[in-house]
Amino acid sequence: MKKHNPLLPLLLLIQLHFIFSFHSVLSHLLPIVHDQESNTTQRIHTYIVHVQKPKDADLLIDEELENWHKSFLPNTTLDSGEPRLVYSYHDTISGFAARLTKEEVKEMESMEGFIQAQPDEVLPLLTTYTPDFLGLSQRNGTWYDDGYGKGMVIGILDTGIDPTHPSFSDEGMPMPPVKWKGTCDSRVATCNNKIIGAAEFLRGKPVPTDIDDNGHGTHVASIAAGNFVDNIDVLGNAKGTADGMAPRAHLAIYKVCTKDGCADSDILAGIDQAISDRVDVLSVSIGIGSRPFYQDSIAIGSFAALRRKILTCAAAGNAGPSENSIANDAPWILTVGATTTDRRIKATLKLGNETELIEGETAYQGPITANLTMLPMAFPGYQGGNNNCLNDSFNGINVTGMLVLCLSGGDLSHIEKGMNVKKAGGAAMVVLNQEEQGLTTLAEAHVLPAIHVNYSNALKIISFFNSSLAKNSTAMGSIFFNGTQFGALSAPAVASFSSRGPSYNNGGILKPDILGPGVNILGAWPSKVGPESLGSSMTFNIQSGTSMAAAHVAGIAALIKSSIRRHRRYPSSIKSAIITSAKSLDREWKPITDEHNGNPSKISAMGAGQVNPSGASDPGLVYHLHTHYYVRYLCSLGYTDEQVRVITQYRVQCLRMRDFGPERLNYPSILVTLGIPSRKVIRRVVENVGEPKSIYYPQFELPEGVSVEVYPSRLEFSSQYEKQWYNVVLSISNSTILGRGDFAEGQLLWVSPRHVVRSPITIIFN
Ligand SMILES: *[C@@H]1O[C@H](CO)[C@@H](O)[C@H](O)[C@H]1NC(C)=O
Numbered sequence: 095m096k097k098h099n100p101l102l103p104l105l106l107l108i109q110l111h112f113i114f115s116f117h118s119v120l121s122h123l124l125p126i127v128h129d130q131e132s133n134t135t136q137r138i139h140t141y142i143v144h145v146q147k148p149k150d151a152d153l154l155i156d157e158e159l160e161n162w163h164k165s166f167l168p169n170t171t172l173d174s175g176e177p178r179l180v181y182s183y184h185d186t187i188s189g190f191a192a193r194l195t196k197e198e199v200k201e202m203e204s205m206e207g208f209i210q211a212q213p214d215e216v217l218p219l220l221t222t223y224t225p226d227f228l229g230l231s232q233r234n235g236t237w238y239d240d241g242y243g244k245g246m247v248i249g250i251l252d253t254g255i256d257p258t259h260p261s262f263s264d265e266g267m268p269m270p271p272v273k274w275k276g277t278c279d280s281r282v283a284t285c286n287n288k289i290i291g292a293a294e295f296l297r298g299k300p301v302p303t304d305i306d307d308n309g310h311g312t313h314v315a316s317i318a319a320g321n322f323v324d325n326i327d328v329l330g331n332a333k334g335t336a337d338g339m340a341p342r343a344h345l346a347i348y349k350v351c352t353k354d355g356c357a358d359s360d361i362l363a364g365i366d367q368a369i370s371d372r373v374d375v376l377s378v379s380i381g382i383g384s385r386p387f388y389q390d391s392i393a394i395g396s397f398a399a400l401r402r403k404i405l406t407c408a409a410a411g412n413a414g415p416s417e418n419s420i421a422n423d424a425p426w427i428l429t430v431g432a433t434t435t436d437r438r439i440k441a442t443l444k445l446g447n448e449t450e451l452i453e454g455e456t457a458y459q460g461p462i463t464a465n466l467t468m469l470p471m472a473f474p475g476y477q478g479g480n481n482n483c484l485n486d487s488f489n490g491i492n493v494t495g496m497l498v499l500c501l502s503g504g505d506l507s508h509i510e511k512g513m514n515v516k517k518a519g520g521a522a523m524v525v526l527n528q529e530e531q532g533l534t535t536l537a538e539a540h541v542l543p544a545i546h547v548n549y550s551n552a553l554k555i556i557s558f559f560n561s562s563l564a565k566n567s568t569a570m571g572s573i574f575f576n577g578t579q580f581g582a583l584s585a586p587a588v589a590s591f592s593s594r595g596p597s598y599n600n601g602g603i604l605k606p607d608i609l610g611p612g613v614n615i616l617g618a619w620p621s622k623v624g625p626e627s628l629g630s631s632m633t634f635n636i637q638s639g640t641s642m643a644a645a646h647v648a649g650i651a652a653l654i655k656s657s658i659r660r661h662r663r664y665p666s667s668i669k670s671a672i673i674t675s676a677k678s679l680d681r682e683w684k685p686i687t688d689e690h691n692g693n694p695s696k697i698s699a700m701g702a703g704q705v706n707p708s709g710a711s712d713p714g715l716v717y718h719l720h721t722h723y724y725v726r727y728l729c730s731l732g733y734t735d736e737q738v739r740v741i742t743q744y745r746v747q748c749l750r751m752r753d754f755g756p757e758r759l760n761y762p763s764i765l766v767t768l769g770i771p772s773r774k775v776i777r778r779v780v781e782n783v784g785e786p787k788s789i790y791y792p793q794f795e796l797p798e799g800v801s802v803e804v805y806p807s808r809l810e811f812s813s814q815y816e817k818q819w820y821n822v823v824l825s826i827s828n829s830t831i832l833g834r835g836d837f838a839e840g841q842l843l844w845v846s847p848r849h850v851v852r853s854p855i856t857i858i859f860n
């Protein structure tokens with residue numbers, strides 16, 4: 095890929111929110127705002143332009159390809175003298191990004207070879223303990239056997255990295271693999287044997303001077319592949335050894351985002367580079383809900399990556415608990431939702447003269463010398479002020495010395511709300527969940543004594559405040575700090591903010607695929623956290639979001655890839671192994687809870703369940719899915735030939751394709767629509783990657799009203815890599831139980847003496 099002059103036009107105005115930022119959960123419904131001033135055709139934007147491949151494209155040198163792309167432009171420079179071409183893409187798309195006016199794009203549409211132009215958009219970005227929690231331990235099992243991901247390269251598309259952080263030391267790291275083609279841009283990072291590649295693609299915006307102007311990139315990189323760092327803590331809590339999921343894997347850093355978000359054109363350029371550098375796994379914690387795939391840079395880029403056998407792990411989004419809020423929903427992506435762990439960094443709130451104690455969380459455990467004394471409480475929202483502590487004015491309420499109640503949600507993080515409270519003279523803060531944040535509480539590095547409580551506790555506190563007010567007495571409260579505790583019940587549980595399926599745009603592929611730890615995750619951080627007066631020399635921070643979950647699974651995918659035989663390292667096989675081995679039960683063997691309401695989680699929130707690294711390294715059977723099936727799948731979504739071509743990069747004639755709907759994709763999970771017709775046959779093919787001689791029997795769990803048959807009634811394998819097909823016949827057996835619009839959920843297990851290969855099933859009735 096060729097880089098061009100970084101001078102840039104104004105980009106489209108987009109609301110941003112990082113996938114990890116829980117606070118913006120309430121504002122997730124913000125649409126992509128297209129340029130509101132575009133009443134003039136004279137305005138220059140960056141457009142991503144898809145064109146046909148030139149003849150013998152594979153033989154062309156970079157310059158020839160670039161010339162082909164330039165031939166579509168009116169001329170090579172703008173009036174200002176800036177070059178029009180922003181990126182000339184190699185692998186991710188057949189096309190380029192360029193600065194153009196609407197009128198110029200219109201003219202281009204009639205040129206031979208033109209396919210589609212799309213204005214660039216800006217997408218939001220969306221551990222000491224998690225290896226243990228996931229059953230990885232230093233001297234035992236998968237982790238050790240797999241050499242902690244040795245030889246693998248994980249590409250991180252994010253805000254960059256703080257390369258000086260001890261998590262990225264190369265102590266104990268092997269040399270980069272021989273296949274590695276990447277280079278190191280010193281503006282992004284100084285490389286070593288841990289960080290072996292660094293590149294920057296920020297044509298879309300001013301380049302920040304900070305090495306990682308947000309912290310998000312540093313944090314997710316440490317989760318995926320941070321090296322071991324002993325004796326760490328966050329403000330004295332969550333003490334232990336920090337390390338990533340694949341501590342011996344290498345990192346390649348593609349800086350495509352700033353704290354303000356990530357442009358589609360930059361994301362495509364980052365993936366382009368990652369493909370030619372030869373990463374093994376891509377970790378993408380960016381996204382904005384579901385878009386048609388031909389307009390979705392992550393879907394398009396990850397499809398190109400797939401063709402080079404690179405698996406993309408991407409965050410499901412933080413727009414839960416709303417249904418249909420899923421992002422990164424293409425079937426070739428491993429889409430990851432977020433769960434809690436059983437670790438809590440606890441605090442306790444005592445209300446006035448009440449004896450009951452209310453539990454919550456915070457990572458900043460107050461002044462070390464004293465527990466807080468009883469303080470008068472203020473609730474600016476209830477008292478007519480801005481209820482979310484969104485600024486430090488509190489509409490005239492004097493909060494000096496008070497314990498201030500703030501609702502969760504709105505455009506500020508909890509930490510920023512705490513800063514407002516502190517600035518206004520408040521002594522402490524209680525963050526109150528609203529209904530949609532449910533039971534998920536965060537342990538954050540606040541700047542003042544604080545406690546974050548769940549929704550049912552929030553209601554108790556508000557009603558206590560209400561009743562005091564009614565009695566004309568001052569509500570009083572105090573916070574106690576209890577430190578780090580393990581063994582919380584109902585763990586893992588789906589975080590309330592984790593985005594939910596089903597997807598509007600993928601035609602009926604079950605998403606998310608999998609869950610990974612994403613609540614209160616400890617990771618590397620480029621700057622100090624908490625109150626200014628504190629801070630240790632090594633900085634770690636606790637963050638929550640599906641970003642953190644995706645980074646965990648990217649690390650695990652690298653572990654799996656390094657552990658299986660070279661010629662079987664297909665992305666679809668790794669993905670299948672991770673999905674079919676997932677756990678749908680929590681640590682108490684109860685169904686995984688949804689923290690939105692405390693009920694058992696639906697498949698639309700949890701997919702197959704919690705990632706299970708040791709199970710995934712020995713899956714027994716895998717559902718392999720050859721890339722060419724996706725072409726038929728794309729046709730079945732009703733896309734035009736040109737729209738399919740944007741993704742596949744070669745000419746497709748959908749009319750000539752046998753109809754091959756989403757239900758027939760050889761996916762490791764099953765989603766079918768029943769009603770008309772009321773009976774469907776689902777065919778799947780499995781490949782034996784376990785013992786050469788093995789026999790699997792099916793087991794079903796399906797709701798009343800649905801009947802199921804499977805043929806054949808057992809799968810008998812006599813050699814490794816042997817393939818067998820089976821049919822599942824699903825039909826409505828009692829139409830009085832299930833009505834139109836109902837969802838039913840179940841599962842199919844293929845069981846051998848050594849393996850259980852589980853596929854979640856969702857049936858939608860129409
Ligand atoms: C629309 O165009 C006119 C004329 O160029 C300009 O005066 C006006 O400010 C524009 N409106 C917006 C919203 O940009």
Ligand SMILES: *[C@@H]1O[C@H](CO)[C@@H](O)[C@H](O)[C@H]1NC(C)=O
Pocket residue numbers: 168169170171172173
């Ligand atoms: C490039 O094309 C634009 C639009 O056609 C025109 O205004 C401009 O003068 C041209 N610049 C050069 C250097 O030819």
Ligand SMILES: *[C@@H]1O[C@H](CO)[C@@H](O)[C@H](O)[C@H]1NC(C)=O
Pocket residue numbers: 231233234235
């Ligand atoms: C290794 O794991 C097994 C079972 O998972 C356990 O019984 C054994 O104690 C573990 N050994 C070590 C050294 O942790």
Ligand SMILES: *[C@@H]1O[C@H](CO)[C@@H](O)[C@H](O)[C@H]1NC(C)=O
Pocket residue numbers: 446447448449567
């Ligand atoms: C707390 O004090 C109020 C009066 O200030 C009284 O009405 C209430 O009953 C007391 N509650 C308890 C649990 O003692």
Ligand SMILES: *[C@@H]1O[C@H](CO)[C@@H](O)[C@H](O)[C@H]1NC(C)=O
Pocket residue numbers: 451452453454533548549550551692
């Ligand atoms: C909220 O947290 C408290 C701990 O203070 C817990 O006892 C309670 O069960 C939680 N609420 C729900 C609905 O689970």
Ligand SMILES: *[C@@H]1O[C@H](CO)[C@@H](O)[C@H](O)[C@H]1NC(C)=O
Pocket residue numbers: 461462463464465574575
């Ligand atoms: C807070 O109070 C509890 C119980 O009274 C005590 O165990 C704890 O050590 C105190 N914490 C601090 C920081 O003084």
Ligand SMILES: *[C@@H]1O[C@H](CO)[C@@H](O)[C@H](O)[C@H]1NC(C)=O
Pocket residue numbers: 480484485486487488
């Ligand atoms: C603070 O927020 C309130 C409500 O959101 C708003 O009305 C007020 O103007 C804001 N004050 C400042 C100083 O921004």
Ligand SMILES: *[C@@H]1O[C@H](CO)[C@@H](O)[C@H](O)[C@H]1NC(C)=O
Pocket residue numbers: 492493494495
């Ligand atoms: C707010 O309250 C504090 C303490 O009660 C007092 O010292 C301060 O003067 C008050 N500020 C205003 C602006 O009333």
Ligand SMILES: *[C@@H]1O[C@H](CO)[C@@H](O)[C@H](O)[C@H]1NC(C)=O
Pocket residue numbers: 553554556557560
């Ligand atoms: C508190 O009082 C307000 C205003 O009267 C009311 O809207 C709200 O429902 C009350 N909340 C609780 C939890 O009692």
Ligand SMILES: *[C@@H]1O[C@H](CO)[C@@H](O)[C@H](O)[C@H]1NC(C)=O
Pocket residue numbers: 564565566
């Ligand atoms: C509360 O106090 C105010 C002013 O002190 C008074 O006007 C009001 O009547 C009192 N209300 C009750 C319910 O006692």
Ligand SMILES: *[C@@H]1O[C@H](CO)[C@@H](O)[C@H](O)[C@H]1NC(C)=O
Pocket residue numbers: 440441442451453574575576
């Ligand atoms: C937290 O500390 C308070 C005050 O010391 C104590 O009463 C409470 O039992 C503690 N809670 C937990 C869960 O440790």
Ligand SMILES: *[C@@H]1O[C@H](CO)[C@@H](O)[C@H](O)[C@H]1NC(C)=O
Pocket residue numbers: 828829830831
């Ligand atoms: C269908 O379900 C209804 C409601 O549970 C039940 O009353 C009826 O007997 C069932 N019919 C058959 C054929 O099983």
